[in-house]
Amino acid sequence: MAGEVNQPLARVILKRGREGPVRGGNPWIFSQAIERIAPARPEAGALVSVHDANDALLGMGYCNPATTIAVRMLAWGETPDLRELIARRLKNALELRRRFIRGDTDSYRLINGDGDGLSGIVVDRYGGVLVIQLLTAGAERMREALIAELDAMLHPRAIIERSAGAVRRQEGLEDRVGLVSGESSDRMIAQAIATENGIRVHVDFEHGQKTGYFLDQRENRALAGSLAKDARVLDAYCYEGGFALAAVAGGARQIVAIDTSARAIGFARQNLELNTYAPDAVEFVHGEAPKFMAEMPNRFDLIVLDPPPLARTRGDVERAGRMYVELNTLAMRALAPGGRILTFSCSTHFRAEEFIRAVRYAASNAGRQMRLIAHLGPGADHPVLLGHAEGEYLTGLLLSEL
Structure with missing residues (x-):
């Protein structure tokens, strides 16, 4: 992945007058807003720089020309190294949660996709267990770096992946479900105990809705x-x-x-x-x-x-x-x-x-x-x-x- 990050980015040029939502903070760029991509036909999930019709840099995202949402922005006004960006986003997300999550709660959403600047990625924390969902081709390409940063930053007992559903199919991805890091006992994989507002709950990783709760x-x-x-x-x-x-x-x-x-x-x-x-x-x-x-x-x-x-x-x-x-x-x-x-x-x-x-x-x-x-x-x-x-x-x- 490091080699991919260091390669020159493909360039996405927007149609004249279509840059407004991006400048306003909307991370989704629909295919009809794009004038051209150079070089044409980048791979699904490839990083791209995004420019307005006058070639002014708007930021960086990843591209999937085969989907209606053709580009999902990751950064505005810059094209940072992807690993550095992932680490920065995770650090900021954790700091935000530490300010708002009650002391009698050990379960919360750590990464909420676009809202935390990592489009297509969901990370939920249930005590010492993290559950990740990678919903897009671009998120899939960040998988290795994301797991490494989560391990280094939080030292979880385990990281479980539950990447499945209609969005992945639209992105041309197969479902991916299972243990990716940490302990490997069957009991731990299937369930965990989480605490919310002082109340303890079973979390069913195998059959539960969303990431389990x-x-x-x-x-x-x-x-x-x-x-x-x-x-x-x-x-x-x-x-x-x-x-x-x-x-x-x-x-x-x-x-x-x-x-x-x-x-x-x-x-x-x-x-x-x-x-x-x-x-x-x-x-x-x-x-x-x-x-x-x-x-x-x-x-x-x-x-x-x-x-x-x-x-x-x-x-x-x-x-x-x-x-x-x-x-x-x-x-x-x-x-x-x-x-x-x-x-x-x-x-x-x-x-x-x-x-x-x-x-x-x-x-x-x-x-x-x-x-x-x-x-x-x-x-x-x-x-x-x-x-x-x-x-x-x-x-x-x-x-x-x-």
Whole structure:
């Protein structure tokens, strides 16, 4: 890789007037914004320098001419050595997390792709275990240097790779999953114990969602716990019970957690035991959240509605809007007088304003006068470049009935 870094970079020249988003901090350059690449047809993931139509340097990125996002920026106004850039980005990312992560938490996102200046790379930390995702051809080319820097900087027990999914297929990459560094016992590879806001959770590296757990909801789970005292709580789409566990810790009077995955509910039960909570502290329901809410009017003082993505493409937006209206209508009807709702959309293609509009329609349908108390999103360990609205995906609202 060092030899590749020292080679002259291919040059990407943008069309006149198309440099604005790049100058504004958007790391994605779409193919239609490019005038030419010289030499033509660089390999997928090759480093390139990016220039405006007058040949002024805009920065450095990596290129994949076969994809819609043809260039992903890594640096602005410079073309640094890639290994030096990776080390710098990791150091800055770790320093940011040290400022924001609570002392009773050892699990967080260390690298959030574009938001940390390493497009296509995700690194999540679960105590002494790191999980990496390399989603693009350019990220794949940084693999060796990234793993070396993570080992040198953090000395983890293990580094696990979970690089899989549709984005890699679009980039022409096969899935890559397994242990890349550190311990090699089967038990360690499959699971680990993480601590979040003082609550311990099993992390399933083999079958779990994302890198094993939904780290982006950590601060929202803490918020739910702070609202849960003496409340009747519903954790819809509970997964491994993160919001339910927070409600137990917060002193809820009654908690119901529902999910369609028997495996997830099994882990949620284990998490209750792991934290020495009473086995009946949460009533787990294996089933469909909409059906359950429809049958339980005026029952819950606090409802957490965190469904999986309902709009995986822009073509899904209209259908997703109807589903968000329906789900939130059912939640509001299941809410006790004066109750509160934490409602979320994690659909990248369903914008925040669209979600808020859907929730407003739901309030009208349900005949409830709801107040918007707070806009919610992921924690500070999921930064987004200010010029990159496409990087925003998790939208949440805290609502309270008037």
